[in-house]
Amino acid sequence: MIRWCAYCQRFLGESAPYDRLVVSHGLCGDCHATIEETRGEVSPKIHAIAEFFRDVLRRSLAGEHIEVDELIDRSRALGILPVDLVIGVIQPVLYELGRRFAAGEVPHTFEREFTRTGAALMKHLAAERPPLPPSAPRLLLGVSPGNQHQLGPLSYAMILAEEGIAVEPFAATLVSDYLSRLARGDCDALGLSVALRGQFEHALAVARAVRLAHPSLFLALGGCISKDPDVLEKAQSCFDWIADP
Template identity: 30%
Template sequence: MFPVKAAAELSGLTPETLRAWERRHAAVVPHRDGKGRRMYDAAMIERLARLHRLTGRGHPIRDLAGLDDAALDDLLEESRQTGYGGVEELPARMLDAIADYQVDVFDRDLSVAIATLPVSVLVARVVAPLLREVGVRWADGRLAIAQERLVSSLLRARLLSVLNQHPRGHEPRVLFATLPGEPHELGLLGAALHAHEAGLPVLYLGTGLPSAELARVATRLGAAAVAISSVDPGQAREALAGLRELDGLLPPGMPVWVGGANARYLAEALGLARVAAVTDPGALGALGRRLQKARTSRK
């Protein structure tokens, strides 16, 4: 049994979306524990994950909520056959290639996906499932450490090439980085790609930047915003200290967006006006438009 926050994370939703789907559409009916708190079993989470995948492919939740699980599976199978040329099978096929050290096959499939898929589809239906499957195969022994590192390095190289293809002039940029002690990079790269696709000028700085150095770069460039990823729960306390230091060093009015598994905790614990948790990559476009509107009004 899982509480709201865990159920949302496991199914790929935000807690707000999960609550809205329950309240407005009765997509699932949760259990209640002794204190009246909503709890979700594994079958409910799997159903929510199905609904999430189908809404991501354009099906309105109002049309899906009344369907049973078998009908949802039929819709998923139909979309697998018609949507983007069988992209659902791509992550498993790519990892099978890595298991045999067929680097050229993995790289070719990844290159074709990057060239043919919208960034939102690339991240949601290739990169994210690929990373989840890496974790599963590493945990059950089907993937060696060297193979996991190989996947990460190939993904990093190809995704960075997308960001570097089309520099966006001299507009104030959004800086993407992690603080010291946070080496997990692929989520940060995915967020930077979403921002790039939404039209934001992006400067990707990578992992492990001290707060003082990040503030120095942001100030020198007159950055539009600073985006930080924090994934490792063991680094949450250090991230709090780093963000407090960053807040004291950045110019007034420069927002800090925090993503990753620790985002909500960090934003709530800090309680700083400039620090906001961004758990939905799709929100980056709206944040960018808000920034642009604010800058225009000041001119």
């Protein structure tokens, strides 16, 4: 579950259940203090932000194409940062489309349409971002075999770029592909994101091989399956960092 500030539209982190990309609207500390000062009055801007999200969701569930420029212009007018637009609007809408497709309520074409829009939006935003300096730490982000969507890795790249970390998405099936890429010596860390148990076994094999070949390389594991207690126990011996254990 995504925790979100309903006032300033900032990402506040995750909470259980981790495998559901629904948005739980709360308040950050800064906004809570502001509300107390104004005696709980709700800014008209908050209503406008909520309507923006509802409009995007409503139109995507109808299979309507939404232009990238419209998303950017409307979000900027509301003061929503690019990374927050992706995490707080694009990802939850895509999750809802996937849920309704699984329930037979919308056709797969609707999900694919919005996926294309989301990918185009993130590529556009990435192109607008000032380049990171050559000295910026670099993370090789492994995309597990079987993943059909690229929005997750693109989202990670946006979030980490805000922290000054360069991300290189890397889709490979063979462990040897990872070893060959890392042999160049220009990566400071390897991140592996997993959603399914089968993908975790692949990630574990990659991590073990990389640990032998590059003992000092920082290894990170993310994805909803990393919260599984059985997975966590196996992962702790191979990874330096595990997302929200």
